[in-house]
Amino acid sequence: MADAEQRNAEKGLKTFQRQENQLRLSGRLTAANEQSTQNR
Incomplete structure (x- = not known):
């Protein structure tokens, strides 16, 4: 599950x-x- 989240984060x-x-x-x-910067 964490692997998929990691891949999605990298893709994003x-x-x-x-x-x-x-x-x-x-x-x-x-x-x-x-x-x-304003959004952060």
């Missing part, structure tokens, strides 16, 4: 990193960073 992290890369490519990373 990879998805997040991919989105972050695309934001960086489109030059919107700073706005996304400000948003995520």
Whole structure:
């Protein structure tokens, strides 16, 4: 059970990193960073 949760967490992290890369490519990373800091 924990293994499946670990895999899901890693998959979610990879998805997040991919989105972050695309934001960086489109030059919107700073706005996304400000948003995520508020959400934490």
